[in-house]
Amino acid sequence: FLTCLPILIAVILNASCGSDIQLSVGVIQFIFKAELAVLVSLNFYLWYTQFKRQNVYSDKYDGKIILLLSTAGMLLYTTFGLIAGSVIDDRGLSYIATFLILQKLLELFVVVCQTSLIIKAQNLHVQNLNPEPKYISADKMFYMFFLIRVIMWVADSYIGKNTQKIMPIETEVYGDKYWKTINDMLYPVTMFYLFHTSIDFYQLYKKYEGLYT
Structure with missing residues (x-):
């Protein structure tokens, strides 16, 4: 259900643009x-307890610069949405803005934590192994995030064609012309970020798969 939720959102967004639908989508x-946010925090904790405590950073991660640049673009794009929600919320015009602000704050948290996790996990050289955990292993969490990011990449690529319909608050605050310019410049960066992180998570899954005693 979790991994299919972005597709559900995409279908709803493209089905209607009424205010009640927009609030539900929010x-x-x-x-x-x-x-x-909960899952990325759990993933970070599992990776730290199962691998980081017994090992040191010595591996080289060649995709670090590209990941950081795409992360910066993702954070900038999210910040534009956060500002738009704050402006609308100050005017007292919509409950949608409140959920937009909360979404963007959570998204900023997820992006920062996720990028940090990828860089640290890619750089970690695993020599000392732990027994396989009884319930959840870090490598399975990496694979789950790989699936989530792939589905989000596909869904966001689909719904991102109509910015006025799916981003009414941003369009109202910045205006059709300026928001279209911002969206055209930064939205492809967010798509690249989703694609890049999905590949990173798959690499992490393969790197840590079976590394237990």
């Missing part, structure tokens, strides 16, 4: 971003 997106 709530769904907030729940999804909250779930992502």
Whole structure:
């Protein structure tokens, strides 16, 4: 259900543009971003306890610069949405803005934590192994995030064609012309970030798969 939620959001967004639908979508997106925040925190904890404590950073990660640049673009794009939600919220015009602000704050948290996790996990050289955990292993979490990011990449590529419909608050605050310019410049960067991180998570899954005693 979690990995299919972005597709559900995409279908709803393209089905209608009424205010009630937009509010429902805002709530769904907030729940999804909250779930992502919990999962990325759990992934970080599992990786740290199962691998980081017994090993040191010595491996080289060649994709670090590209990841950091795409992360910067993702953070900038998210910040534009956060500012738009704050402006609308100050005017007292919409409950949608409140959920937009919460979404963007959670998204900033997820992006920062996720990028940090990828860089640290890629740089870690694993020599000392732990027994395989009884319930959840870090490599399985990496694979789950790989699936989530692939689905989000496909879904966001689909829904990103109509910015006025899926981003009414940003369009209202910045205006059609300026928001279209911002979106055309930064939205492809967010798509690249989703694609890049999905590949990174798959590489991490293969790197840590079976590294237990």
